[in-house]
Amino acid sequence: MKHDTLVLGAGMVGVGVAYHLARRGRRVGLLDRRAPGRETSYGNAGIIQREAVAPHAFPRDMHTLLRVLGNQGVDVRYTPRGVMQAGRALWQYWQHSAPEAYARIVPEYASLIALSITTHAEMIEAADADALIRRDGWMEVFRTSGALEARFSEARALSERFGLAHDTLSAGELRECEPDLDAQAIGAVHWRDPWSVADPGALVDAYARAFEAEGGECLQGEIQAITRNGEGWRVTTDTGAFEARDIVLALGPWADEWLATLGYRLPLFVKRGYHMHYAMRDEATLHHWLLDAETGYLLSPMRAGIRLTTGAELAPRDAPPGYAQLEAAETAARGLFPLGQRLESRPWKGARPCTPDMKPIIGPAPRHKGLWFALGHAHQGFTLGPATGQLLASMMEGEVPAIEMEPFSAERFL
Structure with a gap:
């Protein structure tokens, strides 16, 4: 396999995940139908919202x-x-x-938001995007x-x-x-x-260049199938097929259709x-x-x-x-x-x-080895992309994440 890991989706979340995995020495392919930062991450209001607890x-x-x-x-x-x-x-x-349910959600969500500025700062420096x-x-x-x-x-x-x-x-x-x-x-x-941020799409693109400087590869193609391939995964696109041990679904609003083909009915x-x-x-x-x-x-x-x-x-x-x-x-x-x-x-x-509980889904898929989720960030994908990347890379490498990750597990919906 040319890649250890394929990250599917090159918005702010996918680029954040790809960058942090490449920093840890993985051979990472970042796949999207368009260039990095040209979809949802391009069109937002351009604020890294540290206050959005x-x-x-x-x-x-x-x-x-x-x-x-x-x-x-x-x-x-x-x-x-x-x-x-x-x-x-x-x-x-x-x-x-x-009120009672929301009171439990806020501190969990705030723990994630608290990482937003420091994780962006690292990537801004690496991307020379100040x-x-x-x-x-x-x-x-x-x-x-x-x-x-x-x-x-x-x-x-x-x-x-x-x-x-x-x-x-x-x-x-x-x-x-x-x-x-x-x-x-x-x-x-x-x-x-x-x-x-004066140009959100340009920031995602700069982060993607930093990912490439770490040895990562940006790939382009429309996904047609995601299938098991022995102990790993095969992603078929209109430009060819790619194989890897692990794949990360960071497809934003397009994730649900591929989740369904893999047997996950997340709300x-x-x-x-x-x-x-x-x-x-x-x-x-x-x-x-x-x-x-x-x-x-x-x-x-x-x-x-x-x-x-x-x-x-x-x-x-x-x-x-x-x-x-x-x-x-x-x-x-x-x-x-x-x-x-x-x-x-x-x-x-x-x-x-x-997602219905306002928290993203970050972590391993419950029923498939080598399948990982980084999705459901609602209004804060731009804010939380680098933090999600840092946390998910830690989980995938067997490290202890910076915060408790159970509140963001897919299992809460299954």
């Missing part, structure tokens, strides 16, 4: 549920087919979001005093519990940081630990999202990544322009795009910040791979 729970208060059911919001939209297709997983998501990185945090901006004060209280509690750094900004302090915001922005939480579902880049009007400037917290979209000052990233859309992964959510977000954003013209002819669409 509390994952996105299913709303349980009646006011939010009624608003979501109206299907007119910016933060969440759905199609009936999407809800029906993910119905069982969504029901489990609701159950895991109950020019892409900003280290001045990001902001949640609010429009009403009630929501602002509530978030101030939550931020204090999270910071005290998990050792996070943040500032609470009044309207005047926010205006000093972002003078071109409209006056309807009355304050913000400035999270200071996270790093932001995965997708949340789709959109982005568009904009110019700026009137020589305006945007200095920080900004979440319009009560509306549900994010503005990111990137190389390609101001990227507007939408919230979640519950729809089948490959269903035709529906741009109403992006258009609603754009309307709201133009009232908050002087966006100029669109810079692309068509919005980008992607899908986030999610």
Whole structure:
């Protein structure tokens, strides 16, 4: 076999796994139908979210549920087919979001998020990618005093519990940081630990080059079959077949179809999202990544322009795009910040791979030797790719991982 290990999927998670395995001396092939970082990892908001210790729970208060059911919001939209297709997983998501269950999930999830900055830092240095990185945090901006004060209280509690750094900004302090915001922005939480990235796809590509410098090989092809081959595995693609002792499924929103062929019915579902880049009007400037917290979209000052990233859309992964959510977000954003013209002819669409308990699946497949999972990272694949790579490489090499990995095992769903 030319490779010890094949990593299937060259997004941030797959590249993170491949890099850490190559660092440990394995002969690794990284396989994707496209170049590294050209799918979901390209289209995100570009934040390494060290503060994201509390994952996105299913709303349980009646006011939010009624608003979501109206299907007119910016933060969440759905199609009936999407809800029906993910119905069982969504029901489990609701159950895991109950206060008692969610209270158990948060510290487990936080243990993983705590590794995000240090593991990215290692790969940034190896990839010589520092020019892409900003280290001045990001902001949640609010429009009403009630929501602002509530978030101030939550931020204090999270910071005290998990050792996070943040500032609470009044309207005047926010205006000093972002003078071109409209006056309807009355304050913000400035999270200071996270790093932001001016070109997410370029960062994944830089990490892939660092992987190659460690002796790894980037392979390209559309997967057609995954089969056992004696004690190892054979992956057949439209460009040829590849064999290895171990394979890692890091296929993001495309993982479920291959899991099914291997006999695993894991409750995965997708949340789709959109982005568009904009110019700026009137020589305006945007200095920080900004979440319009009560509306549900994010503005990111990137190389390609101001990227507007939408919230979640519950729809089948490959269903035709529906741009109403992006258009609603754009309307709201133009009232908050002087966006100029669109810079692309068509919005980008992607899908986030999610699990009902909001935690990724990282570790060995329960019924197949040499099959490993690194999937289901939802909104935080970009944040958690290097950490996942470090942890999974430790497990595959028989080392003791940096954190307890049982909460992320596939067996919790089987």
